[in-house]
Amino acid sequence: MKIAIVLGTRPEIIKMVSVIDEIILRGHELILIHTGQHYDHEMSDQFFEELELPTPNYNIGVGSSSHGKQTGKMMEGIEEILLKETPDILLVQGDTNAVLAGALVASKLHIPVGHVEAGLRSYDITMPEEVNRKAADVCSKYYFVPTEKSAINLSLEGISRKDIFITGNTVVDACFRNLEIAKKHIDDIENSSNPSNSFNPSNYSNSSNSSNNSTSPDSSKSSSFSNEILNLLKLDNIITLTMHRAENVDNKKRLTDIIDAIAELKDFNIVFPIHPRTKKTMENFGLYEDLSKLDNVHLIKPLGYLDFLLLMSKSLIIVTDSGGLQEEAITLDIPSLTLRYNTERPETVEMGGNILVGADKDFIVDSANKILNDKSFYDKMSLAPNPYGDGTAGKKILDIIEDSYEKGECRLDS
Ligand code: UD1
Ligand code: UDP
Numbered sequence: 092m093k094i095a096i097v098l099g100t101r102p103e104i105i106k107m108v109s110v111i112d113e114i115i116l117r118g119h120e121l122i123l124i125h126t127g128q129h130y131d132h133e134m135s136d137q138f139f140e141e142l143e144l145p146t147p148n149y150n151i152g153v154g155s156s157s158h159g160k161q162t163g164k165m166m167e168g169i170e171e172i173l174l175k176e177t178p179d180i181l182l183v184q185g186d187t188n189a190v191l192a193g194a195l196v197a198s199k200l201h202i203p204v205g206h207v208e209a210g211l212r213s214y215d216i217t218m219p220e221e222v223n224r225k226a227a228d229v230c231s232k233y234y235f236v237p238t239e240k241s242a243i244n245l246s247l248e249g250i251s252r253k254d255i256f257i258t259g260n261t262v263v264d265a266c267f268r269n270l271e272i273a274k275k276h277i278d279d280i281e282n283s284s285n286p287s288n289s290f291n292p293s294n295y296s297n298s299s300n301s302s303n304n305s306t307s308p309d310s311s312k313s314s315s316f317s318n319e320i321l322n323l324l325k326l327d328n329i330i331t332l333t334m335h336r337a338e339n340v341d342n343k344k345r346l347t348d349i350i351d352a353i354a355e356l357k358d359f360n361i362v363f364p365i366h367p368r369t370k371k372t373m374e375n376f377g378l379y380e381d382l383s384k385l386d387n388v389h390l391i392k393p394l395g396y397l398d399f400l401l402l403m404s405k406s407l408i409i410v411t412d413s414g415g416l417q418e419e420a421i422t423l424d425i426p427s428l429t430l431r432y433n434t435e436r437p438e439t440v441e442m443g444g445n446i447l448v449g450a451d452k453d454f455i456v457d458s459a460n461k462i463l464n465d466k467s468f469y470d471k472m473s474l475a476p477n478p479y480g481d482g483t484a485g486k487k488i489l490d491i492i493e494d495s496y497e498k499g500e501c502r503l504d505s
Contacts, residue, residue, distance in 0.1 A: 334411060
């Protein structure tokens with residue numbers, strides 16, 4: 092079977108790892124199409140190298156621009172590639188512009204679309220991601236949803252239940268596999284007390300990953316843990332902070348309120364791997380320099396996945412507006428404060444691990460201090476089952492696709 096994947100940003104790369112591994116492991120032909128929406132080394136290439144993903148067959152190189160221009164360029168590029176490659180199915184993941192472009196183009200060419208992480212709804216149509224995920228769901232044939240709640244969202248929109256498959260979220264696959272690798276490496280460093288050893292993840296690969304050897308990039312390029320992150324991991328009371336949503340970082344008042352809250356959290360060490368969008372707007376609004384002067388705030392460049400997983404796992408709290416981080420926090424049993432007023436991940440709030448603090452300065456500060464002084468939060472989280480599954484989503488997705496292909500449903504001419 093010939094399976095094409097369109098991806099373009101950091102979270103899509105991470106969340107497609109287990110699907111790509113399964114495609115290669117099972118001997119299917121993979122056509123990997125990178126739109127080039129994220130292009131900095133820290134936002135794209137470092138993940139291909141560190142997670143041993145095959146180099147994309149195509150990179151459309153769209154770069155940064157307005158939504159219409161960016162999506163239009165993606166569509167043009169994807170159409171040309173799909174016409175040439177004629178895959179049996181196209182997979183997209185999540186809610187970025189790549190998802191919109193890929194799903195729309197493939198459906199018009201009558202190529203079946205599988206939407207990984209389908210069915211999420213924030214019901215906030217001002218978010219570009221809500222538009223993208225809804226439009227992609229109109230164009231899809233297979234809905235790989237993480238939870239029962241997302242399945243219900245789709246049913247309510249008239250999607251037939253037979254096309255909806257509850258698989259869990261592939262982020263759990265990525266999190267489990269790579270945290271194990273990262274922790275093993277830290278143990279090795281502690282045992283050898285030589286932090287400068289370069290780290291080759293293939294030494295710790297599980298069987299599905301090691302089958303990837305024929306397609307994996309040169310493993311000597313694999314990441315090493317920087318001394319910077321090793322030192323940060325020794326700190327107490329860590330908050331991992333990330334943000335990049337347009338509604339927070341492009342709005343001066345909201346961004347200022349959030350930064351003011353961060354500056355008040357003196358009892359914490361705040362580690363902030365900063366998204367390029369956020370760095371640019373903080374600099375433009377004159378917010379970067381003052382924050383960077385605070386001793387307990389560590390502004391660093393975006394981290395590789397292994398470093399970042401370790402950082403999250405050593406954190407007391409995760410403060411974020413990221414979708415993926417809300418899920419990873421739950422998976423690692425770390426409470427999160429989400430810098431939004433709604434979420435398409437309500438499961439995280441319902442199980443008691445996520446508080447929607449918005450951009451409300453006092454609420455952010457009070458919630459962080461409450462968690463610092465109330466350890467029962469962690470006990471509650473560790474007892475609750477993970478709503479996003481057991482880390483086998485990639486396998487389930489491939490089982491479903493193969494089954495459908497056997498039945499002759501997953502073809503251009505079916
Ligand atoms: C995009 C996705 C968002 C996802 C996020 C993951 C859409 C509409 N948005 O948002 O859903 O959560 O990725 O991180 O698809 N930039 C760089 N270098 C890069 C990439 C971006 O400097 O490699 C800067 C550029 O100034 C750019 C800005 O960041 O204009 C925003 O990038 P863009 O890809 O448009 O949106 P994200 O905020 O990254
Ligand atoms: N991430 C990472 N390094 C970082 C910040 C995030 O590897 O410095 C990972 C994180 O673990 C998660 C994904 O990037 O898997 C989330 O990406 P982002 O927040 O950009 O996008 P979203 O999930 O909001 O779409």
